[in-house]
Amino acid sequence: MSRRDEFLRSLSTPMVAERLFAEVPDIVFCIKDKDGYYISANPAFALRLGVASVDNILGKTASEIFPPHLAAVYEEQDKSVIEHGEEIRNRLELNFNPRGTEGWYLATKIPLAGKSGEVIGLASISRDLLTPSDTDLRFAGVAQVVVNIQRDFSEDMNPSELAKQADLTLTQLDRRMRKVFKVTTSQFIRKTRIENAARMLARSDKPIIDIALDCGYGDQSAFTRQFRATVGMAPGGYRAAMGIKKNSA
Template sequence: MIRAFLNQLDQPFTGEALFDHLPDIVYFIKDAQGAYLVVNSTLQQRCGLQHKSQLLGRTPCEVFRAPLGNRFQEQDQRVLATGKPLLSQLELHVYPSRAVGWCLTTKLPLTNQDGEIVGLVGVSQDLQLPDYETDEYQHVATAIQYAEEHLSEPPSIPELAAQARMSRYQFDRRIRRVFGLNASQWLLKLRIDQAQQQLHETDDPISAIAVDVGYADQSAFTRQFRRTTGMTPQDYRRTGKQKS
């Protein structure tokens, strides 16, 4: 029934016009090589481009500088090769226009009538700042402060739930309402945010920053930082100095 309906439309429905009206969401469709076929205005603008056509037919490595473009392309190739979706991946995006922000990224494979993977569709939705005046925030404020003060030995989610005098389930649900993230994602973001700040504002060794935000060694910290931001801590520090 859906296919019959879509076949009646004058133009193939891609969702582009709809997502053009959602400025907090980056939207795209890519082909089997990972090149952009459809993009919304948000992606175009954040790339600092005048027209969407400047993105079409190009892969992330051709749009974003290394190593960020490599990370996006590696994600695409995994989805295209395995058919396994990427769901609600917490990421920090640094766009060519120098816009920076946290988002949740989802990518799904697209198949033809024979079940062959021919491309992918994806969205990255911006995280919104929490409203610190709400009752929801106040219920978890003690746990948030405790986490911020103990990042060098990051507390477990059950410990934080105990600080908030909630069950783990209740704490996770509250954190989702306040931050739009599950509790584990929120704690990861807190640690990476602190690391970013130190990388930009201090000349502390990366090994010392790793310990400050709760990693056993620099190698583990670098892996997690790169997975989340697309850059090594050293690359991120260098980028920050170039901006200033």
């Protein structure tokens, strides 16, 4: 038996992660069993949901605490993790905060194996991508790249070309983007496009195909796939949820 295995077997506090994540306000943490019931969660999770405490989460499923469109996405992800043992790492997601505003998060889910080796549940973390300050942008040298992406997101954007414009390699640029935004350059481009698409869907009755083209997508089907994967619902459903239903075809 290795030193690591011996140490882990001797622990009397197997839920040490629960205790640690209780002290991390910008990362949502939870553990679910194979049936989708929450076994553990941290205060940040309760805060994001707008509930009084973690006790309002434990013993419930996603469908009991999230809107149907979000619960369906989470349950589909959970099924993939538990039934196939597949990890989900750094998935970029747009969700709503308890105060009703939009928030961006990076989500990771990993399967948890029982003593006999079978998957008995999953652990998940979701990091709040807080808005960086201007000082952060200047310090990392990515301010102009961000300006270019936010200005030209409707165009065909190549991260390698953006790196050249900043006199950096793509590896260097990605490292700096991760430092400031916690996402890669490609993820930031996707975030910018989906963010603008969501705004157009909510504030105008422009046809969805036009919004897709305005946000840099070659066709509506590609846009719909990316939007659904990021937001948890199709563009038409999002528009309806936001109260604008005209020209949604």
